Amino acid sequence: MSKKPSDPAKWRPATLAIHGLGRLPKAHHAVSTPIVHTSNYYFDTADEVEEFMRAKGQGRVTHEHEYARYGNPTQQETERKLAAVEGAERAVLYSSGMAAVLMTIMTFMKPEGHIIFTGDCYRQTRDFATNFLGKFGIGYSITDPTAEAIEEAIRPNTNIIFTESPTNPYLRVLDIPAIVKVAKKRGIMTIIDATLATPYNIKPIELGVDVVVHSATKYFGGHNDLMAGVALGSAALMADLYKMQRMMGATPGPLTCFLLERGLKTFGMRMEHHNRAGLAVARMLEAHPKVEKVWYPALASHPDHKTGMAQMKGFGSVISFLVKGGNAETRRFIDSLDLFLITPSLGGSESLVTQMWAMSFFDYPEEFRKSIGMVDNLVRLALGLEDVDDLIADLEQALDRI
Ligand SMILES: *Cc1c(COP(=O)(O)O)cnc(C)c1O
Numbered sequence: 001m002s003k004k005p006s007d008p009a010k011w012r013p014a015t016l017a018i019h020g021l022g023r024l025p026k027a028h029h030a031v032s033t034p035i036v037h038t039s040n041y042y043f044d045t046a047d048e049v050e051e052f053m054r055a056k057g058q059g060r061v062t063h064e065h066e067y068a069r070y071g072n073p074t075q076q077e078t079e080r081k082l083a084a085v086e087g088a089e090r091a092v093l094y095s096s097g098m099a100a101v102l103m104t105i106m107t108f109m110k111p112e113g114h115i116i117f118t119g120d121c122y123r124q125t126r127d128f129a130t131n132f133l134g135k136f137g138i139g140y141s142i143t144d145p146t147a148e149a150i151e152e153a154i155r156p157n158t159n160i161i162f163t164e165s166p167t168n169p170y171l172r173v174l175d176i177p178a179i180v181k182v183a184k185k186r187g188i189m190t191i192i193d194a195t196l197a198t199p200y201n202i203k204p205i206e207l208g209v210d211v212v213v214h215s216a217t218k219y220f221g222g223h224n225d226l227m228a229g230v231a232l233g234s235a236a237l238m239a240d241l242y243k244m245q246r247m248m249g250a251t252p253g254p255l256t257c258f259l260l261e262r263g264l265k266t267f268g269m270r271m272e273h274h275n276r277a278g279l280a281v282a283r284m285l286e287a288h289p290k291v292e293k294v295w296y297p298a299l300a301s302h303p304d305h306k307t308g309m310a311q312m313k314g315f316g317s318v319i320s321f322l323v324k325g326g327n328a329e330t331r332r333f334i335d336s337l338d339l340f341l342i343t344p345s346l347g348g349s350e351s352l353v354t355q356m357w358a359m360s361f362f363d364y365p366e367e368f369r370k371s372i373g374m375v376d377n378l379v380r381l382a383l384g385l386e387d388v389d390d391l392i393a394d395l396e397q398a399l400d401r402i
Helices: 013-019 046-057 072-085 097-106 122-132 149-154 176-185 235-248 254-264 269-286 306-309 326-335 355-362 366-371 388-400
Strands: 091-094 116-120 138-141 156-166 187-192 210-214 229-234 289-295 318-323 352-355 378-382
Touching: 013 072, 013 269, 046 156, 072 091, 072 122, 072 378, 091 097, 091 235, 097 156, 097 210, 097 235, 116 122, 138 149, 138 210, 149 156, 149 176, 156 176, 176 187, 176 269, 229 235, 229 289, 269 289, 269 388, 306 366, 318 326, 326 352, 326 378, 326 388, 352 355, 355 378, 366 378
Parallel strands: 116 138, 116 156, 156 187, 187 210
Antiparallel strands: 091 229, 210 229, 289 318, 318 378, 352 378
């Protein structure tokens, strides 16, 4: 570290996202991190190769980079900042959120083991459990997103509890300390997908969770223009993940890492906006006569209002609600919006809207789809960075068209 700050542990997320835990020497004294577009890094002499390999075996570093699948300088800097923001010892970046989720599960799953997932989870995570875990001889349960349901689902061979909080689209907030307590008593590892929360709103590692994963495509990137994922935790657990990463190769490219690091510079301001906008829109929707029901944890009507208010600083800008009416009314509302783009994802600069069942669960049998809450009139909003008053006016004029 070229300059040692006196007490970076006191810095808040917005500051950590820009500086990490302090300043490292940078090529040419550039303020931003260079994009090093190369697939490999050369050695000066044949002897240097031997010295490098010997040092690596002893855990020392003589030559920082060797091959781009193993990492690049922009990635390293971005990982350092993400770890600082999350309060983790180390971060491992991936080329997508799903790569982070799956690599984490695959690194820590055990033969004949059993994994508990919480319901209302990301669709691809659910599909990995239902379609692929069996191939490895691994069992799974998908439970209600509560600590009690998780405890009931534990079997003697359960070795991972994989949760999401808040969930999507119903924004269920899990009682993380309660789940950690249940898991620790039995030596079960806890992994949480905290994409919808971000460390701006909750830091699961401080609450005892072993590994946090995020889709960095969402709030960390923040501009709807990149794909990345990250896993964070202790240096020991991340070393296991990194070994898998080197083999599997879901490594983000240098340009993606640059865009992600750039996005992080406005992380704090953006999250503050997302929290404020989410709350304002949720309140407006709840009071609107054309809206049947709203899910946003800051509202007293949300099932996890108490847990959410106790654990989280804010709830971001994903809001789910039921339009009064059926498929036709819901589509008329969506098609009348001027500012919301019809597309999945969240956490970026542009506001997005989805009719959940059609966008994400179309190919599920109707009965099953409805049993997991994907009803015809369910709409999910992911607010962007536009002026909140403009978003509210747009939603109001579209609701008036129903
Ligand atoms: C988007 C998302 C993912 C997947 O991330 P990608 O970057 O799209 O691969 C996983 N979990 C949650 C909660 C998400 O919102």
